[in-house]
Amino acid sequence: MTGSASSMQQPPSRRIAGDLRRRIESGELRSGDKLPSERALAEQYGAARNTAREAIRLLTEQGLVTAKHGKGVFVREPQKLFRLGSDRYSVRNRETGLTPFRLEAERQGKVARIEVPSITRERPPTDIAERLQVSPDEESVVHRENHYFADDEPVQIVSTYLRWNEVQGTLLMQSRTGKDGIYGRLEELGHTMTRVRDEISARMPTPAEATTLKLLPGVPVLEVLHTSFDQDGVPFEVSRYVHRADRTGLLYELPVEG
Amino acid sequence: MTGSASSMQQPPSRRIAGDLRRRIESGELRSGDKLPSERALAEQYGAARNTAREAIRLLTEQGLVTAKHGKGVFVREPQKLFRLGSDRYSVRNRETGLTPFRLEAERQGKVARIEVPSITRERPPTDIAERLQVSPDEESVVHRENHYFADDEPVQIVSTYLRWNEVQGTLLMQSRTGKDGIYGRLEELGHTMTRVRDEISARMPTPAEATTLKLLPGVPVLEVLHTSFDQDGVPFEVSRYVHRADRTGLLYELPVEG
DNA sequence: TAGTGGTCTAGACCACGGT
DNA sequence: CCGTGGTCTAGACCACTAC
Numbered sequence: 001m002t003g004s005a006s007s008m009q010q011p012p013s014r015r016i017a018g019d020l021r022r023r024i025e026s027g028e029l030r031s032g033d034k035l036p037s038e039r040a041l042a043e044q045y046g047a048a049r050n051t052a053r054e055a056i057r058l059l060t061e062q063g064l065v066t067a068k069h070g071k072g073v074f075v076r077e078p079q080k081l082f083r084l085g086s087d088r089y090s091v092r093n094r095e096t097g098l099t100p101f102r103l104e105a106e107r108q109g110k111v112a113r114i115e116v117p118s119i120t121r122e123r124p125p126t127d128i129a130e131r132l133q134v135s136p137d138e139e140s141v142v143h144r145e146n147h148y149f150a151d152d153e154p155v156q157i158v159s160t161y162l163r164w165n166e167v168q169g170t171l172l173m174q175s176r177t178g179k180d181g182i183y184g185r186l187e188e189l190g191h192t193m194t195r196v197r198d199e200i201s202a203r204m205p206t207p208a209e210a211t212t213l214k215l216l217p218g219v220p221v222l223e224v225l226h227t228s229f230d231q232d233g234v235p236f237e238v239s240r241y242v243h244r245a246d247r248t249g250l251l252y253e254l255p256v257e258g
Numbered sequence: 259m260t261g262s263a264s265s266m267q268q269p270p271s272r273r274i275a276g277d278l279r280r281r282i283e284s285g286e287l288r289s290g291d292k293l294p295s296e297r298a299l300a301e302q303y304g305a306a307r308n309t310a311r312e313a314i315r316l317l318t319e320q321g322l323v324t325a326k327h328g329k330g331v332f333v334r335e336p337q338k339l340f341r342l343g344s345d346r347y348s349v350r351n352r353e354t355g356l357t358p359f360r361l362e363a364e365r366q367g368k369v370a371r372i373e374v375p376s377i378t379r380e381r382p383p384t385d386i387a388e389r390l391q392v393s394p395d396e397e398s399v400v401h402r403e404n405h406y407f408a409d410d411e412p413v414q415i416v417s418t419y420l421r422w423n424e425v426q427g428t429l430l431m432q433s434r435t436g437k438d439g440i441y442g443r444l445e446e447l448g449h450t451m452t453r454v455r456d457e458i459s460a461r462m463p464t465p466a467e468a469t470t471l472k473l474l475p476g477v478p479v480l481e482v483l484h485t486s487f488d489q490d491g492v493p494f495e496v497s498r499y500v501h502r503a504d505r506t507g508l509l510y511e512l513p514v515e516g
Numbered sequence: 517t518a519g520t521g522g523t524c525t526a527g528a529c530c531a532c533g534g535t
Numbered sequence: 536c537c538g539t540g541g542t543c544t545a546g547a548c549c550a551c552t553a554c
Contacts, residue, residue, distance in 0.1 A: 011523060021465075037539060048525045053540085061319065061475065063462040070532030070539050081459070089514050198510045201339070202460035202478045202503035204321040207279075217319065220460045220478035220503070245460035245478070252456045252510045256347050269542060295520060306544045311521085327521050328551030 012047050016055035024064060024075055035065060035073040063218035063246070076216075080108055081249040082155060089196050089228070099181065101148055101156075110150040116175040118145045121164055128161045131227045132238045142167050144182075147212065154213050157242040162186075166236075183228075186237060191230040198252075199225040202245065213244045220245045270305050274313035282322060282333055293323060293331040321476035321504070334474075338366055339507040340413060347454050347486070357439065359406055359414075368408040374433040376403045379422055386419045389485045390496045400425050402440075405470065412471050415500040420444075424494075441486075444495060449488040456510075457483040460503065471502045478503045 010018070023029045036044070041052035056073055059065045067073045088100035105112035122143045129136035146158040160182065162172060171177050172185050183193060205213065205221045213221070224241040243250075268276070281287045294302065299310035314331055317323045325331045346358035363370035380401045387394035404416040418440065420430055429435050430443050441451060463471065463479045471479070482499040501508075 013523075039539085048527090050526090051524060054523080056540090061462065062464065067540060068533090069541070070534080072539060086510065086512055087515075193514050195511065195513050199341075200458060200480070200508040200510070201506070202480045204319065204476050204478065206320065218462050220462065222458070222460050248459070250458040252344065252458070252512070253453065254344055254510070254512050255453050256451050257345075271542075297520085306546090308545090309543060312542080314521090325521060326552090328519080328553080330520060 012045060013051050013054035013058065016041060016045055016047070016052060017058040020055065020059060021062075021064065029075050031075050031077045033075050034071075035075070037072060061218050066216050066218075079247050082108075082150075082243075082247055083249050083251050084243075086198075086252040086254065089193065105150045108150070111152075113149040113152065115147040115149070116144065117147060119143070119173060119175060124161055127225065128238050128240070131225070132161055132163065132235055134163060140164055142173065144172075155244055155247050157209065157212060158239055160237065160239040162237055182237070189236075191228075191234070191236040193228045194231050195229040195233075197227045197229070198250075199227075200250065205242075209242060213242075215244055216246075222248055222250065224250070270303060271309050271312035271316065274299060274303055274305070274310060275316040278313065278317060279320075279322065287333050289333050289335045291333050292329075293333070295330060318475050324474050324476075337505050340366075340408070340501075340505055341507050341509050342501075344456075344510040344512065347451065363408045366408070369410075371407040371410065373405040373407070374402065375405060377401070377431060377433065382419055385483065386496050386498070389483070390419055390421065390493055392421060398422055400431065402430075413502055413505050415467065415470060416497055418495065418497040420495055440495070447494075449486075449492070449494040451486045452489050453487040453491075455485045455487070456508075457485075458508065463500075467500060471500075473502055474504075480506055480508065482508070 020029070020035060029035065035041075035056070038049050038052045038056060041047075041055065042049040045052065056065065056067065060067060060073075064076060065073050066076045082104050084100065084104065099112075101114070102112040120143050121139050122141055123139050124132065124134060124136055124141040124143075126136050128141065132141065134140040140163065141161045142164050144160040144162070146160065147154060148156045148158065162182075166189055167173060167185075170185060170189075172182060177185055180187075186193075201223050202220050203223065205215050205219070209215070209221060215221075222241075222243040222245050224239075224243070226239045226241060227235050228237040230236050278287070278293065287293065293299075293314070296307050296310045296314060299305075299313065300307040303310065314323065314325065318325065318331075322334060323331050324334045340362050342358065342362065359372070360370045378401050379397050380399055381397050382390065382392060382394055382399040382401075384394050386399065390399065392398040398421065399419045400422050402418040402420070404418065405412060406414045406416065420440075424447055425431060425443075428443060428447075430440060435443055438445075444451075459481050460478050461481065463473050463477070467473070467479060473479075480499075480501040480503050482497075482501070484497045484499060485493050486495040488494050
């Protein structure tokens with residue numbers, strides 16, 4: 001508290017955080033390196049431990065470092081991204097027998113696993129009802145919840161919504177949907193996917209999502225609201241994808257109409 | 259500190275945060291409502307002010323509430339989203355004389371403004387160099403930085419990279435690029451946009467981004483790395499878009515190849 | 517002036533990880 | 536066992552807002 005008025009712009013916690021950020025960005029502290037302990041930082045800067053702790057918190061919020069209880073605070077390692085391309089809906093991919101997720105996991109040398117925690121008849125959320133063109137006031141949809149893992153690490157949560165009156169009594173009410181997955185069954189019901197729409201947004205996870213995705217603080221999620229349209233322009237399937245943003249990149253390639 | 263061992267699973271700060279989250283989700287506290295003050299919460303729960311403050315911090319991190327210095331803590335209002343469609347690169351839109359950004363701002367009844375803080379020759383970042391197929395070791399690109407505002411609120415930061423040897427001495431080195439913008443000039447240079455690739459990710463903002471975008475804590479950014487390809491498949495323009503995620507939705511519509 | 521959040525202090529005890 | 540982060544206490548002063 002000795003500086004002149006002009007040198008006192010920043011509170012100590014910001015100053016400590018700024019110093020650490022610079023040390024990380026300059027390469028002095030590299031991925032995986034351990035930061036000085038909170039108590040050591042406090043002593044170095046002549047501050048209380050809570051002040052050093054606040055500095056660490058700022059960096060954590062920015063996704064730069066991650067704390068490990070009992071061990072220390074470490075510079076976060078950049079993660080290889082799952083690259084989910086716009087061709088992930090292509091029929092060609094179905095014919096390989098590998099889903100896009102399995103393909104991508106394989107590319108990274110990881111083992112893909114998919115769980116189906118629930119398949120239930122429900123009243124749809126309003127955003128889903130609008131897009132699937134069903135009533136939001138009745139139990140008009142079937143909700144299939146899927147969890148995707150790579151090497152037992154959860155990477156995405158998917159909620160797929162289908163029309164109850166169409167899928168009632170079919171394999172689409174089972175967790176094992178047979179050859180070519182749900183799109184194979186939907187094709188038998190007369191829906192050939194000819195167009196898709198993806199609406200993309202990003203936000204911080206809910207506590208529930210943070211738990212199931214095992215998200216560290218400072219990691220946002222990517223939410224994709226996906227709608228499939230058939231040959232008649234009818235939306236026949238809507239899915240909400242929640243991806244952990246530290247492991248996911250989306251890729252869209254498209255022609256530009258003259 | 260009176261609960262039995264079995265009822266003590268959660269620390270007080272989480273308990274307070276959980277109670278508040280439930281009150282918000284149940285509708286008891288609505289968008290724009292003021293939460294109890296930190297001191298009031300501390301008293302209600304028989305805790306120190308720092309503990310109540312920690313609870314508020316958790317909610318802020320989750321993007322649920324936002325603090326206003328001197329006024330209080332308020333439930334965050336959902337923002338209307340800028341919907342940036344995949345047709346934003348279409349030539350048709352250029353012919354209207356309105357850029358997609360201006361169109362979208364108009365749709366929301368807001369005034370669009372675009373600043374060009376800098377146009378400089380530079381050595382490209384490696385991810386840009388790869389995609390534009392230029393050398394990362396020379397000053398091989400021109401970097402045009404743009405800031406987009408809606409009603410004087412900043413909503414996106416765009417860095418466009420072009421080949422120095424192509425645009426040297428052209429209008430593309432000026433802030434006013436003439437009719438149809440940069441794509442008009444690039445077409446005169448023989449590059450007709452026929453295909454685009456967008457690579458999308460989400461992350462927490464850097465402090466610099468948080469400042470220029472005036473981001474509140476708990477708001478991530480959407481980053482889009484955009485590449486334009488011409489009639490010969492040559493990448494002739496690469497841009498990095500940084501959008502504030504609380505105001506931006508991306509929309510992609512695409513046909514599915516049989 | 518009173519009330520609010522923003523920051524800081526100087527302690528304390530707990531839970532976790534490794535020796 | 537010791538060192539680490541996780542949480543809490545009971546104060547304090549500052550900065551901002553509104554009256």
